[in-house]
Amino acid sequence: MAVLADYQREIYFRGLEGVLPGLPTDLDALERTAGERLEPRAFAYVAGAAGTESTARANRAAFERHRIVPRMLSGVAEPDTSLELFGARMPAPVLLAPVGVLAIMNPEGELAVARAAAGLGTTMVLSTAAAHSIEQVAEASEGGPRWFQLYWPKDRDLAESFLDRARAAGYRALVVTLDSHTLAWRPRDLDQAFLPFLRGIGLANYVTDPVFQKAVGSPIGDHDLHDAVLAWTATFGDASLSWKDLPFLRERWDGPIILKGILHADDARRAAAAGMDGVVVSNHGGRQADGAIASLDALPAVAAAVGDRISVLFDSGIRTGSDVIKALALGARAVLLGRPYVYALGLAGEAGVRHVIRSLLADLDITMMVCGIPSLGEITPEVLAGP
Numbered sequence: 287m288a289v290l291a292d293y294q295r296e297i298y299f300r301g302l303e304g305v306l307p308g309l310p311t312d313l314d315a316l317e318r319t320a321g322e323r324l325e326p327r328a329f330a331y332v333a334g335a336a337g338t339e340s341t342a343r344a345n346r347a348a349f350e351r352h353r354i355v356p357r358m359l360s361g362v363a364e365p366d367t368s369l370e371l372f373g374a375r376m377p378a379p380v381l382l383a384p385v386g387v388l389a390i391m392n393p394e395g396e397l398a399v400a401r402a403a404a405g406l407g408t409t410m411v412l413s414t415a416a417a418h419s420i421e422q423v424a425e426a427s428e429g430g431p432r433w434f435q436l437y438w439p440k441d442r443d444l445a446e447s448f449l450d451r452a453r454a455a456g457y458r459a460l461v462v463t464l465d466s467h468t469l470a471w472r473p474r475d476l477d478q479a480f481l482p483f484l485r486g487i488g489l490a491n492y493v494t495d496p497v498f499q500k501a502v503g504s505p506i507g508d509h510d511l512h513d514a515v516l517a518w519t520a521t522f523g524d525a526s527l528s529w530k531d532l533p534f535l536r537e538r539w540d541g542p543i544i545l546k547g548i549l550h551a552d553d554a555r556r557a558a559a560a561g562m563d564g565v566v567v568s569n570h571g572g573r574q575a576d577g578a579i580a581s582l583d584a585l586p587a588v589a590a591a592v593g594d595r596i597s598v599l600f601d602s603g604i605r606t607g608s609d610v611i612k613a614l615a616l617g618a619r620a621v622l623l624g625r626p627y628v629y630a631l632g633l634a635g636e637a638g639v640r641h642v643i644r645s646l647l648a649d650l651d652i653t654m655m656v657c658g659i660p661s662l663g664e665i666t667p668e669v670l671a672g673p
């Protein structure tokens with residue numbers, strides 16, 4: 287496998303032939319480019335967050351408050367960015383976060399993301415709310431590592447059917463998102479009255495499901511889209527779920543189960559007690575509870591509570607290699623990347639997603655090198671400046 291940092295060299299050498307990267311290599315700047323070039327409502331849907339977007343800003347501000355203290359003469363010629371997670375080897379501690387309705391960015395949507403991720407050995411977490419089905423995405427990823435994210439529907443038979451399908455299609459782990467049974471108050475979308483799924487985008491896993499079809503009255507053709515959307519809104523989320531319901535999942539999924547949207551140490555303890563294998567410390571990129579704690583600020587307490595028993599993953603605000611190092615230093619084993627790859631999909635399709643993954647991983651590799659960090663295991667709180 288090529289050294290991750292090779293992307294830096296590749297960019298400079300292609301420059302000698304007059305070829306520029308095409309997309310910004312600063313994944314923060316990518317958002318500005320996306321704002322200039324993408325369809326305004328689709329961009330607003332991705333870039334937006336809940337309420338005043340204070341939590342989305344806090345996510346980034348939290349990274350700014352932490353500082354790395356580089357070490358010299360550590361003899362690190364080639365850092366080891368790889369890790370083992372749930373029994374699988376990964377080239378780097380970065381996965382692609384589950385993002386629904388990717389087809390508003392590019393009609394190929396999840397298929398293009400699956401191909402880009404698979405080509406680089408990066409794990410894609412497929413959203414339930416996808417425009418291509420569990421099976422189609424599995425085929426596109428050609429054996430590449432994939433996890434499935436469940437939006438736990440009200441209809442238990444449908445939930446079970448999703449798990450059966452994901453297992454049969456070779457998804458290794460199950461990410462259960464708990465923070466979005468109810469869509470938050472999102473002014474950017476409200477002001478334009480724009481919600482992609484009400485236009486039928488992102489329902490592929492539902493309309494292809496025999497249980498869902500039966501509930502709607504199969505088969506579902508284009509003319510029945512309205513009925514499908516109504517049935518979807520009726521079953522999408524279940525706010526009445528509680529810790530008592532977790533055995534339902536545990537009994538039906540042999541592989542790792544990871545609860546996403548955990549911000550409180552007690553919730554992490556309950557997850558471990560319920561036999562879960564991991565949590566994702568996440569505030570959904572600031573898109574759900576506005577005013578919520580920055581995800582990075584929630585991480586240390588969760589890691590202290592359960593980090594020695596289950597895998598603590600992290601998302602919300604990752605944009606650079608040093609962000610990955612900071613999250614790992616504060617207790618995460620790996621991180622999930624959200625919006626940047628979504629913008630890249632909208633701007634340049636599969637090649638854009640490749641560019642974003644390669645940029646972040648090269649940045650991580652190089653930042654470990656210039657900070658004298660030999661491997662992920664060496665990323666401890668001591669890597670950061672004290673308070």
Ligand SMILES: Cc1cc2nc3c(=O)[nH]c(=O)nc-3n(C[C@H](O)[C@H](O)[C@H](O)COP(=O)(O)O)c2cc1C
Nearest residue numbers: 332383384385386413463570571601602603624625
């Ligand atoms: C447009 C969009 C759609 C999303 N859809 C889902 C989803 O279907 N399931 C899910 O668990 N999280 C979803 N998320 C949340 C991401 O998985 C992730 O938590 C978040 O984007 C991380 O923050 P970041 O964008 O700052 O990296 C979505 C995020 C965005 C921006």
Ligand SMILES: O=C(O)C(=O)c1ccccc1
Nearest residue numbers: 386387415466483488573
């Ligand atoms: O927009 C989101 O953040 C999200 O999680 C979602 C919810 C339902 C369908 C698609 C995406």
